[in-house]
Amino acid sequence: MGLRAIFELKITPGVARTKLAQWYEKADKSGFKSFKSFESLKATFYESSEKIVNYFKFRSSNAASESFNAKLKNFRKDLRGVSDLPYMISRITKVFG
Secondary structure, three states: OHHHHHHHOOOOHHHHHHHHHHHHHHHHHHOOHHHOOHHHHHHHHHHOHHHHHHHHHHOOOOHHHHHHHHHHHHHHHHOOOOOOHHHHHHHHHHHHO
C-alpha cells in the first residue's frame, strides 16, 4: 500500500526517487515473507530506477499495452498455436476490436 501511495502522489521525479528509496529500505527491513527475493528486487530497483521515475514526469505507463499483450498470449495459448495467420487476425479484431 505504501508503494501504491507513492505513485498516487503528484511529485517531481527527484522527490519520487527519494520516496521510492525510503520505501525500499522500509520494505527491506520489514521481514515480510513475500519479500524473500529482495536481492533480485534490489537489483531491478536500482537498474530500472530511471525508467520507474520517468512515470512521475509524464504520469503514464504502458499498462494498457501490457494487458493487451497478455490477452493476445492467452488467446494464442487457447488456440494451441496459430497456423492460419489471417484467421488469427480476424478473430483478434472480432474479440478485442
